[in-house]
Amino acid sequence: MKTISERTRALHPGGLGSALRSAWPVVAGVVVALVLQSVLAPAVGPFAAKMVLDIGIAIVLAVSLNIVNGFAGQFSIGHAGFMMVGGYAAAIVTYYGSIKLWGSPEPHGGFLGSGDLLFLFACVLGGCVAALAGLVVGLPSLRLRGDYLAIVTLGFGEIMRVLAQRSKDVLYPEDVAGKSMWEVSDNLGGALGFSGLPSYVSPTPWNEDTGHAGIFFVYLIVAIVLISAYRLKLSSKGRALLAVRENEIAAEAMGINTSRVKVAAFVMAAFFAGVGGALFAHEFGNTLTPRELGFQKSIDIVIMVVLGGMGSISGAVVAAAALTLMPELFREFAEYRMIIYALALILVMILRPQGLFGIKELWETTAWRRIRARIVRGKEAP
Amino acid sequence: MKLGGPVVMLGLLIVQHGFPKFLQTLVNSVALGSLYALIALGYTLVYGVLRFINFAHSDVFAVGAWLSFTFATAFGWVATSSPLWGMPLVLLLVMAACALLGVTIEILAYRPLRKAPRLNVLITAIGVSLFLQNVGQLSSVFGTQPQRMPSLIEDRSLFTIAQVHIRLVDVTVIALALALMMALQWMVFRTRLGRAMRAVSFDEKVASLMGINVNRVVTITFAIGSALAAAGGLLFALKYEGLKQTADATWVLLGLKAFVAAVVGGIGNVRGAVAGALLIGVVEVFGASYLSPHMRDVYVFVILIVVLLLKPSGILGKAVREKV
Numbered sequence: 001m002k003t004i005s006e007r008t009r010a011l012h013p014g015g016l017g018s019a020l021r022s023a024w025p026v027v028a029g030v031v032v033a034l035v036l037q038s039v040l041a042p043a044v045g046p047f048a049a050k051m052v053l054d055i056g057i058a059i060v061l062a063v064s065l066n067i068v069n070g071f072a073g074q075f076s077i078g079h080a081g082f083m084m085v086g087g088y089a090a091a092i093v094t095y096y097g098s099i100k101l102w103g104s105p106e107p108h109g110g111f112l113g114s115g116d117l118l119f120l121f122a123c124v125l126g127g128c129v130a131a132l133a134g135l136v137v138g139l140p141s142l143r144l145r146g147d148y149l150a151i152v153t154l155g156f157g158e159i160m161r162v163l164a165q166r167s168k169d170v171l172y173p174e175d176v177a178g179k180s181m182w183e184v185s186d187n188l189g190g191a192l193g194f195s196g197l198p199s200y201v202s203p204t205p206w207n208e209d210t211g212h213a214g215i216f217f218v219y220l221i222v223a224i225v226l227i228s229a230y231r232l233k234l235s236s237k238g239r240a241l242l243a244v245r246e247n248e249i250a251a252e253a254m255g256i257n258t259s260r261v262k263v264a265a266f267v268m269a270a271f272f273a274g275v276g277g278a279l280f281a282h283e284f285g286n287t288l289t290p291r292e293l294g295f296q297k298s299i300d301i302v303i304m305v306v307l308g309g310m311g312s313i314s315g316a317v318v319a320a321a322a323l324t325l326m327p328e329l330f331r332e333f334a335e336y337r338m339i340i341y342a343l344a345l346i347l348v349m350i351l352r353p354q355g356l357f358g359i360k361e362l363w364e365t366t367a368w369r370r371i372r373a374r375i376v377r378g379k380e381a382p
Numbered sequence: 383m384k385l386g387g388p389v390v391m392l393g394l395l396i397v398q399h400g401f402p403k404f405l406q407t408l409v410n411s412v413a414l415g416s417l418y419a420l421i422a423l424g425y426t427l428v429y430g431v432l433r434f435i436n437f438a439h440s441d442v443f444a445v446g447a448w449l450s451f452t453f454a455t456a457f458g459w460v461a462t463s464s465p466l467w468g469m470p471l472v473l474l475l476v477m478a479a480c481a482l483l484g485v486t487i488e489i490l491a492y493r494p495l496r497k498a499p500r501l502n503v504l505i506t507a508i509g510v511s512l513f514l515q516n517v518g519q520l521s522s523v524f525g526t527q528p529q530r531m532p533s534l535i536e537d538r539s540l541f542t543i544a545q546v547h548i549r550l551v552d553v554t555v556i557a558l559a560l561a562l563m564m565a566l567q568w569m570v571f572r573t574r575l576g577r578a579m580r581a582v583s584f585d586e587k588v589a590s591l592m593g594i595n596v597n598r599v600v601t602i603t604f605a606i607g608s609a610l611a612a613a614g615g616l617l618f619a620l621k622y623e624g625l626k627q628t629a630d631a632t633w634v635l636l637g638l639k640a641f642v643a644a645v646v647g648g649i650g651n652v653r654g655a656v657a658g659a660l661l662i663g664v665v666e667v668f669g670a671s672y673l674s675p676h677m678r679d680v681y682v683f684v685i686l687i688v689v690l691l692l693k694p695s696g697i698l699g700k701a702v703r704e705k706v
Contacts, residue, residue, distance in 0.1 A: 069501075073501060075501055075504055075505070077508070140687055140690050140691050141687075141690060143694075147434070147435050147500070147504065148645070148690060150435065150437075150504060151435070151638070151641060151642070151645070151686075152683075152686070152687070152690075154634075154638060155638060155642070155683040155686065156683075158631070158634075158635060158638070158679060158683075159679060159680055159683055161631075162676070162677075162679055162680065163680075166676055294631065295631060295634060299508065299512065302505070302508070306505055310501075335519075335520065335521075336516075338512055338515075338516040338629075339512075339513060339516045339517060339520075341512065342509045342510070342511075342512035342513035342516060343509070343513060345505060345506070345508065345509035345512070346491055346506050346509040346510065346513070349495065349498075349502045349503075349505050349506045349509065350491075350494045350495060350506070353495075353498055353499070353502045
């Protein structure tokens with residue numbers, strides 16, 4: 001006969017056990033990222049590896065926007081603005097920081113060496129600066145009805161673009177000497193973009209001189225974003241967001257501080273957008289220009305979220321991967337690409353308003369269950 | 383006195399930089415403000431009846447500007463043979479074409495979503511906006527090359543005050559915008575149709591119970607809003623001449639500022655939209671010529687954020703409690 005206290009203990013395993021159990025997705029993420037880096041990248045060649053990188057960055061952006069658009073039901077169309085904030089903040093750290101530390105902006109050190117650590121620090125810093133910007137933008141507009149957020153985020157993206165375009169030329173290493181980080185923070189390259197950044201996110205396999213473990217870093221961050229988003233969806237905070245999305249007045253009546261949770265979701269999304277922007281800025285072959293991260297980029301991310309299903313994390317992942325690969329497959333129709341996107345957006349909204357997967361994850365959809373049932377039955381059959 | 387501060391500021395501006403610069407800036411700002419007003423009215427009318435932001439409105443405006451370029455080049459002979467008739471002809475054509483475009487958009491894209499959540503309608507509007515931008519860019523439609531609007535109005539100064547030449551274009555822009563706004567004012571507050579529109583805006587269900595055909599009112603609202611945007615497009619093309627491709631950010635930005643004007647004035651409020659547009663025009667142009675020309679877009683959004691923080695319902699808007 002068990003006592004109540006024993007039964008309670010059985011339901012609450014010790015700190016170490018639960019810590020291990022909750023850590024396994026992170027470990028799995030690190031392992032998958034390592035495998036992608038060391039097995040996939042050499043196997044598929046640099047061009048396909050670049051696509052793998054692009055997909056990873058798109059997943060970070062789509063899943064983070066999904067927290068605002070999908071979970072909280074608030075419409076933000078300035079995600080590229082937060083990318084820009086994070087990207088430029090990280091770029092200042094890696095470019096001018098590298099020059100100050102090592103005298104040249106080239107990538108420095110080996111795998112997880114000092115250069116990589118600087119890059120990871122820059123990613124986190126970019127995320128934090130973007131989150132701060134998200135707080136400043138979100139606080140006034142999220143107190144009001146959802147429509148205003150769309151306008152304010154759009155305006156925010158445009159203002160960021162204007163400010164980035166007005167910045168001064170990038171300084172060469174020999175000109176940086178004697179200037180503080182604060183003094184160089186306006187030398188962002190103007191309309192031509194911030195060129196000469198160290199490409200820590202490069203598609204080449206590691207151990208080559210210039211090749212840093214780009215795929216590893218990108219998919220490490222993908223794993224962190226996915227785990228955070230999934231945990232959020234299942235947590236009470238995530239339930240609060242979904243409640244706000246379904247009916248704000250009812251949610252408020254249930255005791256949810258609606259403005260608070262909306263702003264929190266917005267800041268979290270802005271943080272990951274900033275990290276995504278930092279990855280984008282340091283990707284091999286990209287130049288961080290204000291034009292690249294304009295309204296069009298924001299719309300691309302919105303389309304990923306809407307097509308995948310608002311609130312579905314795996315849907316956002318699938319849509320991000322598909323929409324990143326699509327332009328490569330249909331190169332000759334480039335002129336019509338945006339027209340097809342626009343029509344797809346309108347048709348999905350009219351015919352399937354909840355997006356392809358709706359709020360369900362891939363493994364919760366009926367089609368998936370049916371296929372699984374068939375496979376399981378197939379095995380059981382003699 | 384509440385007016386004391388602004389009057390003192392104006393006095394300082396005039397004393398510091400001289401009266402001619404002040405007058406020139408004032409004319410420019412009122413001309414820009416009346417352009418914004420024409421666009422803002424479209425946003426505010428549609429918001430009034432359907433409660434959603436028609437994101438495609440700025441693209442209807444862009445299409446209006448480009449269509450007036452097309453018509454002006456096609457009917458250039460009218461303008462050269464009888465200068466008085468060229469402009470009204472293009473104006474009527476472009477207003478009719480854009481009204482048709484607005485009605486088509488409403489029926490095909492927005493009507494199936496009348497009962498859908500607001501987010502879906504908003505995303506559809508973005509889709510329509512992208513569609514218009516990118517179709518307009520096709521080489522068979524307007525193309526991606528920037529074009530120069532042929533001048534339908536003589537480029538001469540009408541009269542001169544204190545060494546400032548008041549150009550005919552500016553006077554035309556302001557006068558035409560004023561006439562259209564007064565016509566709209568008369569229509570909304572003096573006709574049966576206007577009463578129906580106000581009824582739908584007040585309560586759609588009750589209005590339909592009183593025998594108002596809500597769908598018809600919505601369609602007409604779209605037609606009017608789009609026609610006003612088209613007139614704005616023509617006036618924009620006349621005043622600024624250079625037309626950039628339809629997907630260029632300038633169009634979105636212009637539409638955005640007009641929308642900000644509608645929000646600042648109190649969205650859903652016709653007079654508020656005009657007041658907000660004039661305010662935005664004055665702030666933008668005065669800021670650009672007295673402070674820094676690069677930051678003109680920033681001033682507008684600062685105003686938006688300040689208004690959203692202090693009086694979210696706008697200058698002339700009434701605060702509405704959300705009912706459960």
